[in-house]
Amino acid sequence: MITLYSFGPAFGLPDMSPFVTKAEMLLKLAGLDYRMDTSGFSKAPKGKLPYIDDDGEIVADSTFIRRHIERKYGIDFDKGLDSEQRAIAWAFERMFEDHVYWAFLHARWVDDANFNRGPRVYFDRLPIPMRFIVPRVARRQLKAQIMGHGIGRHTDAEIVELGTRSLDAAADFLGRKTYMMGTEPSGLDATAFAFLAGALCPSSKRRSSRRPSATTTSRPMWAAWPNASIRTTPKCANGRLRPQAHTPPYSDEWIRIRLTRWPMSLGRCHTP
16 A cells, blocks of 8 residues: 655645645545555655655655656556647646745745744644744745745735736636546646645635636535545535635635636545
8 A cells, every 4th residue: 555645634724735635636536545644754755745655665756656656557647638738737737836836835934924823833733842943943944945946035915916827827727627628637637726725725814905707606626625624624614615814815715716616526536
């Protein structure tokens, strides 16, 4: 059985890392048996999560986990897509992972109010004095990474503008399609779901006045993740978000309306 090493649920999400959620969704789509383990960070071969142990073979990074699944188990997550469509899917994956992710990371870790509502709470499980030392070190490291990426050199408003433009691009491309690339799920849907989930329900205050551009809603994206803890919490009962004192930097209403057309069928993916 495959072991997927993760951080564990946080902020009402299946995992605090969208890359872990992406890897788990790929395992679900592939129909492979797996188990979760939250004790592997100290042994992570690349110093980050996720990574998997597949009968003794260690594979780190969600993209290489996907490659491993495809090669070892003969699964093509982009089955039915031509070369042009595969190129588009790859470009959108890179947009989510190398751009959208950093915009959300900035909102969650750099903004003082958001940090205190979200990431800092995650460290409450640590004993004193580590409870006060570790979050400071982690935050300083994250800020340095965000600055090194380049997006941290912009103003807050500019970062939100860039993130919103990327979400617009994904929403416009999805349009009325069932999945990002058509009528069947592809590897891109695992990525898109993971990162949009993080946008939908983080413990962050809205920093954008962006409002919905559509007039009707559809089934919430969380229907695609039947075991997510967020679906049973008081503030998110029955898979529908209730009004909260704090909301994500990109309006949860906007994301729900524009980007939650992943159908119930994803929720029927294999679950161990």
